[in-house]
Amino acid sequence: MSMASLPQFNPQRIRSYILRLPFCTKALVAAILGLWVATIPFPWVREYGRLEPAKMDLTQMHRLNLFPLMHLNFIHMIFNLFAVTPLLERFESEFGTLVTLALFTGPFGTIPGGVYTLLENFVLRSNTAVMGASIWVFLLLSAEVMKTHKTNPYFSVGPYKVPTWTTPLVLIVLTSILVPHVSLVGHLCGAGLGYLWATGYIKFLVPPEKILRWIETKLNLLGRLPHYVSVDQKTYGRYGVLPTSSVPLNTRSPEGGQRLGP
Structure with a gap:
């Protein structure tokens, strides 16, 4: 294989893609990058924003909004950005900037975060702190896969037919096995809200x-x-x-x- 046939890194195309991102997607990406940069001189920012179940009370509610934007390190942050950006872009293009802003600065963080806190405190009796946009990745994947499920209910794995809607759950399990220090419960909370959103039961959040x-x-x-x-x-x-335009582009259109x- 020649070098010419290999995919070429093109910074101009990346820059063009970033500039074309919808407004709210761009703002959320900037917030994730900005908070990671802030943790370099001020490490306490990470502790301030992460979701730690044992610390949750009425004075700590900011953690429910901040934890999806916080990340453990650069690798954690960059992988989540690559995964969540195209999903956010698609969501915003479908539902609009104001809806995206309202949901991702509100219930799409507070609801899965609140459920996770309750499970950790009263069911699992644990205090595993979590942070990262991966909870949004699985939320959006679950919502997207439910659309695909309507037109393509199954996919084949050898002789078996696997329901399409289970794809995010399979990814969550594989991620928990292959990647250290990830939260299976946290990812499931995000995916659960994504399934609910796709079914329309929580459209009242908009x-x-x-x-x-x-x-x-x-x-x-x-x-x-x-x-x-x-x-x-x-x-x-x-x-x-x-x-x-001063010159009509289509004389048949009244606009x-x-x-x-x-």
């Missing part, structure tokens, strides 16, 4: 669309934020209305501009 549209209009988010994903993609397109997205 703020009412009427309120989201009012915020978008009042703050002019479509005009102010680059790569902002509108909550109303049917009207505005995935990234809002493109600037109108002055073109939309990007469905």
Whole structure:
């Protein structure tokens, strides 16, 4: 095999991909990177943000929001970033920036974190501290795989047919076996919430669309934020209305501009 046939590292393509990321995805990635950098001169930041069940009380609720953004070291952080970024991008492109921001700074951290704390304190009688965006990785994987399950319920492994929806659970078990210091229970809590989200039982966690549209209009988010994903993609397109042109691009269309997205 010649060197020319090997995949070439192209920093320009990576830069282009990062710049095209939706707004909230980019913000969450920046928060993960920023908090990791902060732990270098200030190691106490990691202890402040990690989820430690025995320390949880009303004065420690910030841990439920911070622990998915905190990481043990650079390797832990970079692997989780590679895994969670494309999943976050897909979620935001489907549901919008405001929905993504509301869920991932709120219930998508507090609910699995709270369940994990209860299980550790009252069932397992343990105090295993956890941190990392892998809980979001398995949450989003579980939600995605449920869509695939509707069209492709099974995949074949030799003579066996395995339900597609079990794929994240298999990955969780394999990760727990192959990777040291990972939390099987924490990953299961994330996956469980992902399954619930996919079934629609917890859609009430999303703020009412009427309120989201009012915020978008009042703050002019479509005009102010680059790569902002509108909550109303049917009207505005995935990234809002493109600037109108003085020369009509399609004389058959009654609209002055073109939309990007469905």
